[in-house]
Amino acid sequence: METPILDVKRLKTYFYLDDEQVAKAVDDVSFAIRPGESVSIVGESGSGKSMTANSIMGLIGKPGKIIGGSIELNGRDVSGLSEKQMTTIRGKEMAMIFQEPMTALNPVFTVGNQIIEMLRKHKKLNKKLAREQAIHLLEVVGISRPDQIIDEFPHRLSGGMRQRVMIAIAISCQPKLLIADEPTTALDVTIQAQILALLEDMRKKMDMSILMITHDLGVVSDYADRVIVMYGGQVVEQSGTKELLRNTKHPYTQGLLDSMPDLTTNVDRLKTIPGTVPAATEFPEGCRFASRCPSVMGKCISTNPELVEVSAGHHVRCHLYGEGTI
Numbered sequence: 001m002e003t004p005i006l007d008v009k010r011l012k013t014y015f016y017l018d019d020e021q022v023a024k025a026v027d028d029v030s031f032a033i034r035p036g037e038s039v040s041i042v043g044e045s046g047s048g049k050s051m052t053a054n055s056i057m058g059l060i061g062k063p064g065k066i067i068g069g070s071i072e073l074n075g076r077d078v079s080g081l082s083e084k085q086m087t088t089i090r091g092k093e094m095a096m097i098f099q100e101p102m103t104a105l106n107p108v109f110t111v112g113n114q115i116i117e118m119l120r121k122h123k124k125l126n127k128k129l130a131r132e133q134a135i136h137l138l139e140v141v142g143i144s145r146p147d148q149i150i151d152e153f154p155h156r157l158s159g160g161m162r163q164r165v166m167i168a169i170a171i172s173c174q175p176k177l178l179i180a181d182e183p184t185t186a187l188d189v190t191i192q193a194q195i196l197a198l199l200e201d202m203r204k205k206m207d208m209s210i211l212m213i214t215h216d217l218g219v220v221s222d223y224a225d226r227v228i229v230m231y232g233g234q235v236v237e238q239s240g241t242k243e244l245l246r247n248t249k250h251p252y253t254q255g256l257l258d259s260m261p262d263l264t265t266n267v268d269r270l271k272t273i274p275g276t277v278p279a280a281t282e283f284p285e286g287c288r289f290a291s292r293c294p295s296v297m298g299k300c301i302s303t304n305p306e307l308v309e310v311s312a313g314h315h316v317r318c319h320l321y322g323e324g325t326i
């Protein structure tokens with residue numbers, strides 16, 4: 001079997017808070033991404049999806065700590081590397097784009113400076129070649145007049161253009177893995193579609209894997225080969241996208257699907273999942289979805305289910321599908 005680009009095994013990222021509470025933001029998460037594959041992590045705010053991405057990129061910050069498991073990038077465990085070691089990997093082997101590019105772009109440097117810096121750091125290009133390459137990258141990501149835009153400051157650009165600049169920086173060193181954390185949430189709907197199409201185009205042209213963090217199952221159904229559904233810091237369902245949408249197992253995934261707008265039917269009000277995700281400092285002993293689950297049973301309250309394979313490549317964490325129930 002092909003070696004995965006990314007292999008996350010039993011990852012635990014905890015935050016040790018001042019009042020001696022422990023927030024289990026990522027709690028025993030495992031998944032792998034194959035070369036060229038597009039995988040989405042979905043879930044509500046507080047489900048642990050962004051913290052999983054930040055753990056992979058080495059961007060957790062105190063008081064967070066990876067306390068267990070491993071993150072293998074191209075077969076090398078990067079979970080215990082120092083910040084200095086991670087800076088040689090970030091941008092070169094894996095890159096990340098964020099929801100709001102203004103938080104990632106430096107407002108006091110032109111967009112050209114920021115792309116050129118990345119090229120000079122990782123590809124050791126001289127200034128002239130780096131500038132030429134930067135203009136080419138702006139053109140590749142669909143920015144018109146790239147020879148002029150290269151000298152603009154980020155605040156002079158629209159949200160969609162800033163996200164294109166972020167993508168240009170992210171792909172500048174041809175990383176094999178791109179992590180996109182809600183990359184279109186802050187954009188207008190039409191621009192969202194353009195940015196998603198651009199990412200898909202880049203993935204195919206560069207044979208790059210994409211890990212997309214999103215709360216939008218519409219994005220997932222259009223772009224992901226596989227889906228990982230997270231809840232309460234854990235994976236609750238994982239499978240190929242078509243299988244997950246046709247043969248949904250976990251009550252939480254079903255709730256997410258039911259709360260999606262359906263343009264073919266006329267409804268007054270969308271369904272919602274009652275309640276909220278429990279705080280990462282207060283996970284119950286049993287199933288973390290129990291307080292919101294329409295199918296809750298006695299053993300759900302006392303025992304957190306294991307993630308089990310219910311059919312080839314389809315994993316579910318729910319007592320409805322435990323041993324002897326299929």
Ligand code: SF4
Pocket residue numbers: 250251252287288289290291293294295296297300305317318319320
């Ligand atoms: Fe619902 Fe129980 Fe399954 Fe949790 S384990 S999702 S509470 S049925």
